[in-house]
Amino acid sequence: MHEMGIAEGILSSSLEAAEGAGAVRITSVFVTIGELTEVSEDALQFAWEAICPGTLAEGSVLDITMVPASSRCADCGHEWVHDRYSGAQCPSCGGWVIMLRQGREMRIDSIDIDEESDA
Amino acid sequence: MKVDIEKRILAVNDELAGSNRELFARHGVFVLDLMASPGAGKTATILATIDALRDRYAIAVIEGDIASKVDAEKVRAHGIPAVQINTGGACHLESAMIRRAVDTLDLDALDLIIIENVGNLVCPSDFDLGETAKVMILSVPEGHDKPYKYPNIFQVSEAVILNKYDTMGVFDFDEEEFREVVKSLNGQVPVFPISATKGDGVSAWAEWLAARIDAAKGEGSE
Numbered sequence: 157m158h159e160m161g162i163a164e165g166i167l168s169s170s171l172e173a174a175e176g177a178g179a180v181r182i183t184s185v186f187v188t189i190g191e192l193t194e195v196s197e198d199a200l201q202f203a204w205e206a207i208c209p210g211t212l213a214e215g216s217v218l219d220i221t222m223v224p225a226s227s228r229c230a231d232c233g234h235e236w237v238h239d240r241y242s243g244a245q246c247p248s249c250g251g252w253v254i255m256l257r258q259g260r261e262m263r264i265d266s267i268d269i270d271e272e273s274d275a
Numbered sequence: 276m277k278v279d280i281e282k283r284i285l286a287v288n289d290e291l292a293g294s295n296r297e298l299f300a301r302h303g304v305f306v307l308d309l310m311a312s313p314g315a316g317k318t319a320t321i322l323a324t325i326d327a328l329r330d331r332y333a334i335a336v337i338e339g340d341i342a343s344k345v346d347a348e349k350v351r352a353h354g355i356p357a358v359q360i361n362t363g364g365a366c367h368l369e370s371a372m373i374r375r376a377v378d379t380l381d382l383d384a385l386d387l388i389i390i391e392n393v394g395n396l397v398c399p400s401d402f403d404l405g406e407t408a409k410v411m412i413l414s415v416p417e418g419h420d421k422p423y424k425y426p427n428i429f430q431v432s433e434a435v436i437l438n439k440y441d442t443m444g445v446f447d448f449d450e451e452e453f454r455e456v457v458k459s460l461n462g463q464v465p466v467f468p469i470s471a472t473k474g475d476g477v478s479a480w481a482e483w484l485a486a487r488i489d490a491a492k493g494e495g496s497e
Contacts, residue, residue: 158367158398165284177278187284194397194427240426244462252462262284262401269276 162195162262163203167213169264174212179269182213186266188221192240192259197222212269225259288402292370295377295405302382305488306390308368308404310428311412313394316438318346319471320412321389325355326474327481332386332488337376339368339393346391356380367398370405387488396425407491414439415446419453422460429460433487436480440468 166187174182185204189195197220204218226237231251243259245252283289299306311317318338325334335356338346347359358376360368373390380388390406392399400409411432413421416439422429429435435457443450454466465483469476 158401161365161367161369162284162401165287169280169282169284169286173278173280177276179276179278192427192430194401194425240430241456241459244459254462264280264282264284266277266279266281269278271276 158194159196159199159203160207163200163207166204166218166264167207167211170213170267171211173267174269177269178271179212179267180272181270182216182267183270184217184219184268185213185264186219186221186268188223188261188263188265190223190225190259190261192225192243192256193262195262221265223258223261226257227254227259228257229254285402288370291374292403292405295370295374296407298377298382299388299405299407300491300494302385303492304382304385304388305408305491306388306404306406307484308390308392308399308406308409309412310392310396310399310409310432311394311438312396312414312417315394315412315414315417316471317391317394317412318349320436320438320469321350321391322353323469323471323474323477324389324481324484325350325353327477328387328485329355331485333384334387334389335380335385337373337388337390339372339391341365341393362393366393366395367402368392368404369402373404386492387484396421396428400425400428400431408433408487410434410436412436412438413453415442415448418446419449419456422453422456426460429457429464432461432464434480434483435461435464435466437466437468438471440476441470441473 170185208214224237227243228235229246229251230253232249234248336350337358339360341362344359347357350357360372360376409432411428467480
């Protein structure tokens with residue numbers, strides 16, 4: 157259940173940004189998670205609901221975008237989208253030197269807030 | 276109103292991990308993050324690795340557990356400095372815990388720090404500690420299907436140790452299938468079959484590690 161620590165990371169960045177923008181409430185938080193991480197969407201939602209009460213993010217929606225992995229072959233330049241088990245070897249030339257381009261993200265993108273005047 | 280953040284979720288952990296990594300490089304210390312399930316033989320593998328390398332390198336160990344100090348005591352009884360971290364329930368180590376532990380060690384006097392992560396095949400794989408390399412252990416009794424179930428840890432590891440290899444005859448472990456799945460996850464990763472408590476296979480693993488330690492030292496002195 158490391159999602160609790162991840163949820164705390166999302167919350168602290170969200171609160172910092174919200175306070176900087178003079179928010180009275182955070183309505184949504186947008187995050188991007190790579191499919192190669194061990195982050196479980198359900199566990200992260202559960203953790204989010206557990207830690208938000210009593211903060212500006214109470215009642216907010218955690219909007220999670222899961223992104224698939226993709227890689228580029230260092231030998232032939234082929235790029236492809238893959239699951240966990242088809243990313244180690246280039247499907248085009250058989251090369252083994254592969255650069256992962258995406259799939260390990262754990263990123264907070266943005267938040268939607270209500271400002272004083274909206275409230 | 277929309278407010279852009281564009282920040283890594285674990286930014287606080289990752290920044291401190293980066294600072295740890297610089298600190299280790301500056302002192303020429305190789306830091307190994309060793310990950311495995313509870314009972315896979317992390318401590319036994321550490322003791323066997325110490326025996327294989329202690330004549331060549333000055334070693335210290337950081338022990339991560341939810342509670343207790345039994346592992347640190349085992350390492351100290353082996354004549355090696357050990358720092359125990361108790362995570363108090365957390366399922367993995369984070370970079371701040373490593374920094375506090377490292378601050379109690381004399382880095383200039385060390386070549387190798389082995390971090391024994393909390394027994395867990397899931398969570399430790401997502402956290403950068405600032406280590407030089409992550410390595411994992413799977414033990415034969417856990418079964419050859421584990422790379423299917425816990426793929427990330429196999430992908431972030433730079434070597435895979437297959438421990439309790441001497442029990443292969445007792446368990447239904449398909450080594451060929453295991454190696455194939457590991458290769459599909461992490462093409463070039465070496466697999467070292469060992470029996471940590473008996474010493475079989477330990478020298479091949481220890482020599483791989485020694486080569487990595489020497490390479491890191493070379494980079495640090497440039």
